[in-house]
Amino acid sequence: MQARRIARELSLLSISQLPANQSRLDDQQLQNIMLAAVRTLTTEVQETLETAAAEVKRGSDRLLSSETRASDVQSARAMVQEALDLAQTAINRVGMAVELPELIQLTNQKEVRAYALQVISTLNANTAAVDELLTQSLVDWQLNRLARIDRDILRIAVTEIMYLGVPDKVAINEAVELAKRYSGSEGHRFINGVLRRVTEQIKTKSV
Structure with a gap:
C-alpha cells in the first residue's frame, strides 16, 4: 500500500471523529483523533468478521431450506442462489477484514501519520x-x-x-x-x- 493512500484513508476515518464545532485543533488533539480512528478500524475488523459469520450461517440455513421447503426446482434454485450470494458477501467481508490489520499497522508509520495530520489540519483550517x-x-x-x-x-x-x-x-x-x-x-x-x-x-x- 502506498503511504499517501493509507494516509488518506486514515484522514477519512479521523475526520469523522472531529468535533462538531471544528475550532483550530493543536497537534495533540489531532493525534488523539487519529488514535480514535485507528481504534475504529480495530472495531471494524471484529464487526466485519462477525457479520461475515452471520452471513455464512444465513447462507447455510437457506441451503437447508431449499432441500426441505422448496415446492419446485425453480424456488429451490432461487434459494440456493441466495445462499451463494450470502456466502460471496461473507467472503468479501473477510477479505476486507484481512486487509485491515495491515492498514492499522501501517498507520503507525511516520510518513503516513505526517501526511494524514497535514490533510486534517489543512482541511480544518x-x-x-x-x-x-x-x-x-x-x-x-x-x-x-x-x-x-x-x-x-x-x-x-x-x-x-x-x-x-x-x-x-x-x-x-x-x-x-x-x-x-x-x-x-x-x-x-x-x-x-x-x-x-x-x-x-x-x-x-x-x-
Missing part, C-alpha cells in the same frame, strides 16, 4: 473555502444533505487539490478509490462527477 467550492460544484444537491462519508471524501480531495499541490487527476482517482471502499454502490461515480466540476471551477477562477 480551510473548511469554509473548501465547502464553498464544493457547494458551487454540486448540481441538484446540497452539501449538508450528502452522506457524511461522501462529504468527507470530497473535502479531502478538494483540500489536496487546492492546498497541498496534489494533481487533480491523482486526487480524483484516490477519492474514487476511497468511495468504492466506504461509500454506497453509486458513490464513486457521484464523487467523480463532483470533483471534475470542482477542477473546472478552479480552472475558470484561475483564468
